Amino acid sequence: MxxxxxxxxxxxxxxxxxxxxxxxxxxxxxxxxxxxxxxxxxxxxxxxxxxxxxxxxxxxxxxxxxxxxxxxGFIDTHIHYPQTDMIASPAEGLLPWLDTWTFPAERQFSDSVHARATASFFLDELLRCGTTTAMVYCSVHPESAEAFFQESAARGMRMVAGKVLMDRHCPEFLRESAEQGALASEALIRKWHKRGRQMVAITPRFAATSTPAQLQLAGELARAFPDTFVQTHVAENTDEIAWIKSLYPEARSYLDVYERYGLMRPRAMYAHCIWLDDTDRARMAATGSAAALCPTSNLFLGSGLFDMRSADRAGMTLTLATDVGGGTSFSMLETMNEMYKVARMTGVHLSALRLFYLATLGGARGMGLEGTIGSxxxxxxxxxxxxxxxxxxxxxxxxxxxxxxxxxxxxxxxxxxxxxxxxxxxxxxxxxxxxxxxxxxxxx
Incomplete structure (x- = not known):
């Protein structure tokens, strides 16, 4: 040779x-x-x-x-780097956990020095745990995404990240207008997407914290830049689902909210997907959208158990994720452990081979990066x-x-x-x- x-x-x-x-x-x-x-x-x-x-x-x-x-290397398809310092924070469920811990922690990421120091620790922790690619949520601040990409690029890592979009139902110190969020996201795409090994995700946090106007602009970005990623949360918690239903009564389901705005497509990653119905699962498969399974956070926050059997029956694309800091470990091996137990609680036995597949090639396929990473x-x-x-x-x-x-x-x-x-x-x-x-x- x-x-x-x-x-x-x-x-x-x-x-x-x-x-x-x-x-x-x-x-x-x-x-x-x-x-x-x-x-x-x-x-x-x-x-x-x-x-x-x-x-x-x-x-x-x-x-x-x-x-x-x-x-x-392991591929973690859903993780929040601004939540590094608040991992293992107690709360009674998802929504109070966001208000009590998450939003105050993310406030600090308007400070570029803090953001870059946290990003450096976060990336080193991923590497220590064997994770070489992740789909990462930054905070709402453009500075947080800039800091993340600078640190990732310095290491030569293949990373996907995006600034969070929120224009309602969040503290004023994290709120932006729909137009501000779209412009900042577009600027991030033009600067960082496919720059070296960096890639950008359009990142509405979840439907409750975005107005229809913001989701509309996010969908327009997704169409204008079809090789970017989309990432958000869906059907994680029953209280959250009821809230979404009150905010979007015209939608058939929580997932349908995103589809109405053009956010379901290849390279769209939906975290949790616990409380989907069969119609939702069929739409996930038909649109090429992928699910990020987050067992440690779902157990920690008491959100529910993912239905692996129904997802497989529908032909959904599945990946594995830590969801730090709702998730309780950066380790994909520990995440496999919890995924196995969650599946057993629903009557499914996951082989070790499949767990390793989900953490490698499965993640690459879900991200549309098969042949680039994961094998x-x-x-x-x-x-x-x-x-x-x-x-x-x-x-x-x-x-x-x-x-x-x-x-x-x-x-x-x-x-x-x-x-x-x-x-x-x-x-x-x-x-x-x-x-x-x-x-x-x-x-x-």
Whole structure:
């Protein structure tokens, strides 16, 4: 193979996906002794070491990660960076939680210095947990989005973010006019969308905090810039649904509010989707909109249990998300744990393979970025992580007894957390490495 100064290889157990394990045979690729070849920040090749190793020219650096799992970086499709400092804040439910904790915390993000310091911590925390791409809510302040993109661009990360749109039912210090929000969002798109690896999402917080005029302008932006993203919340909480019904009595459902304004389309990500009906689910599938499943926040705020069986029956596109700070962990492994339990409470068994799919290729598909991130296909961006099945004494004891790949991955999903992530690579560069006794991501 041709090589130059920016080519290297990683040897270990390779795991990635070519389909959803729930609906496709041979949906995953597992090479127990595999090799990932990276050139100029992208995947050159991935497969068995026996096939690819001998083809490497002398002098190509090889990182020895045998005994560990190399998989695409996790993709978190719904998270709020201004809520970093208020994670684990008590409240009786979603709406009082917003009033008591969320809105006061977001007020501080008019300060660019505060915003940039928080964004820096937030991104480093994602990397520590193995998350290489996220769909991120900033605050209503343009300064918050500017700070976020500056920090993300400095790390070379593939990130999607948008400033929140709110023009009613929020504190005056967070309120803007519909026109102000649209103009600021358009300016953000023109400056940052597809600048390097940065991408912009049109971000109405939720239908209650936007007037029809604001949703109309958001829909116009979505049509004018069809390769941008849309992100918002829907059907999270029964009190919220009743409120939306009173504000938009003409709409058939909460989700229908967004569809009436042209906000359902490919690259539209709807968080929660707990209380959808079958008509809603059919509309999600038909429009190419995706659902971000947020189990830790739904349990923490008592919002409800996602109906996986009905979603699958409708053919909805599903992804996995932490929803920090309503969510209680940045770790997608801990989020898998809670997703499994939520599904069990509705009578569904989620395989570990499907959980890992939802956190990688599933997220990429939901974002319309399959082939760019989320797998090891040739030409994909080399965002990947190294997972240590022996990261803790309990994990080591359990995984050493695993008799199958499913059993091994299930132990990681149920017992794992940030300590499992030995290293995080972004566009072929190592941005996080866990220092501990034993093995590290070092060259052979």
């Amino acid at each position: 041709e090589h130059g100064p920016d080519i290297f290889a990683v040897r270990g157990s390779l795991l990635d996906f070519r389909g959803d394990p729930a609906s496709s045979e041979n949906a995953h690729r597992w090479e127990e002794d595999g090799l990932l070849v990276v050139a100029d920040g992208k995947v050159r090749a991935a497969g068995a070491y026996a096939a690819l190793g001998p083809a490497l020219e002398p002098g190509v650096r090889t990182i020895d990660c045998r005994g560990r799992i190399i998989t695409p 090891f296909v040739a030409g994909a961006e080399a965002d990947f992580i190294v997972l240590d099945p022996c990261a803790t004494p309990l994990l080591a004891r359990r995984t050493q007894r695993a008799q199958s790949l499913e059993e091994l991955l299930f132990a990681l999903a149920i017992l794992g957390d940030d300590r499992v992530v030995e290293a995080t690579f972004v566009a072929g560069k190592i941005l996080h490495e866990r220092k501990h006794s034993g093995h590290n991501a070092t060259p052979e």
